[in-house]
Amino acid sequence: MAFSRFKSAADEAAADLNVVPVMNLFMVLIPFLLLGATFFHIGVIPTSTPTLSPSDSDVPKTPTTVAVNMEIDVDTIAISAASVSLSEEQLTALSGEWGKKAGKYPVKDVQAALLDIKGQYPESNTITVLPHEKLGYQDLVEILDHTRNHVTGKDKDGEDVREDLFPVTIFSRKITENPINEGEDPEGEGEAGGEEEMEMDEGGEE
Amino acid sequence: MNSRFAREKKPAGLMLTSLLDMFTIILIFLIVSFEAEDYEFKLDSDLKLPESSAQSVLKPAVNLAITPVDLKLDGKKVMTLNRGKFDEQYYSDGEIPEVVELLKEERERILAIEDPENEEDPAIVLIQADKGLDYQTLYLVMRSASMAGFDKYRLAIMKK
Numbered sequence: 451m452a453f454s455r456f457k458s459a460a461d462e463a464a465a466d467l468n469v470v471p472v473m474n475l476f477m478v479l480i481p482f483l484l485l486g487a488t489f490f491h492i493g494v495i496p497t498s499t500p501t502l503s504p505s506d507s508d509v510p511k512t513p514t515t516v517a518v519n520m521e522i523d524v525d526t527i528a529i530s531a532a533s534v535s536l537s538e539e540q541l542t543a544l545s546g547e548w549g550k551k552a553g554k555y556p557v558k559d560v561q562a563a564l565l566d567i568k569g570q571y572p573e574s575n576t577i578t579v580l581p582h583e584k585l586g587y588q589d590l591v592e593i594l595d596h597t598r599n600h601v602t603g604k605d606k607d608g609e610d611v612r613e614d615l616f617p618v619t620i621f622s623r624k625i626t627e628n629p630i631n632e633g634e635d636p637e638g639e640g641e642a643g644g645e646e647e648m649e650m651d652e653g654g655e656e
Numbered sequence: 657m658n659s660r661f662a663r664e665k666k667p668a669g670l671m672l673t674s675l676l677d678m679f680t681i682i683l684i685f686l687i688v689s690f691e692a693e694d695y696e697f698k699l700d701s702d703l704k705l706p707e708s709s710a711q712s713v714l715k716p717a718v719n720l721a722i723t724p725v726d727l728k729l730d731g732k733k734v735m736t737l738n739r740g741k742f743d744e745q746y747y748s749d750g751e752i753p754e755v756v757e758l759l760k761e762e763r764e765r766i767l768a769i770e771d772p773e774n775e776e777d778p779a780i781v782l783i784q785a786d787k788g789l790d791y792q793t794l795y796l797v798m799r800s801a802s803m804a805g806f807d808k809y810r811l812a813i814m815k816k
Contacts, residue, residue, distance in 0.1 A: 472676065473676065476683060492813070495810065497808075497809050591813060612711070
């Protein structure tokens with residue numbers, strides 16, 4: 451009786467795992483991993499600005515491509531297309547202008563129009579963006595999220611599946627003041643009241 | 657009777673099992689979120705990046721940070737801003753000469769060490785800009801970089 455009692459106590463002692471070394475290992479590993487852990491994910495939006503180029507204008511010469519301009523004004527957002535192989539009527543049909551709705555730019559409407567252009571001219575991938583000076587950076591990024599790609603569905607993990615729309619973004623700016631005259635324009639970039647007139651490379655990158 | 661029970665009592669020990677379980681869960685979480693990146697990116701603590709659904713990943717580039725109070729090139733303060741705005745003179749000039757000069761030097765340094773067989777233009781600027789800034793300020797910095805020979809930019813964003 452007494453013997454069996456001692457035996458069971460011994461077994462119990464042997465059954466207890468010594469977890470202290472494992473704990474020590476964890477105590478070293480966890481601070482190390484905490485230092486290298488990323489709790490936020492940084493990405494980038496590739497963009498470019500217009501550059502002076504000795505080559506021809508960037509306005510496409512093939513009927514499968516159009517160059518899209520997007521003007522973002524204080525109250526409106528407008529898109530227009532340019533191509534040397536399309537008539538004025540065809541280009542006008544691709545254009546559109548939308549006013550703000552409840553203080554927000556109607557990015558979904560703009561995206562639908564861009565999808566339409568992409569459907570007709572699938573090789574187009576460049577959009578020149580001309581925001582107004584006071585446009586907030588966050589608002590600009592939200593608009594770009596809708597012009598660069600669009601959601602086509604969900605994958606098996608529930609993540610959005612995206613398809614490129616106009617992934618090459620070129621930033622430019624509108625000249626709001628009339629230049630005094632062409633000869634005095636130090637950069638030679640302004641025609642009367644027009645947009646920045648520069649020949650552009652497709653400097654965007656993916 | 658009492659003395660027998662007293663003899664059988666084991667010395668009090670720490671119950672480490674639940675602690676071990678907790679540590680195991682933390683360890684698994686940290687291993688999953690651990691990302692080994694070959695490019696060390698330092699997010700400036702004085703700014704908040706805009707949120708975006710962009711999926712492009714970070715690549716090495718010259719790091720320009722524009723906070724509401726200053727502009728930094730690779731972590732070194734270059735200019736001071738007043739509530740997210742540069743001096744009015746820079747806007748009317750269309751460039752920031754100090755930034756142009758520094759970026760010109762940076763471009764020369766990059767091109768000197770760059771492999772000439774590499775077809776991709778190495779002169780790229782990574783812009784970390786506070787989400788509260790306006791386009792005018794952002795464009796002024798991009799234009800200054802453009803004058804120094806950088807015409808490609810990567811706008812840093814916080815992935816949604």
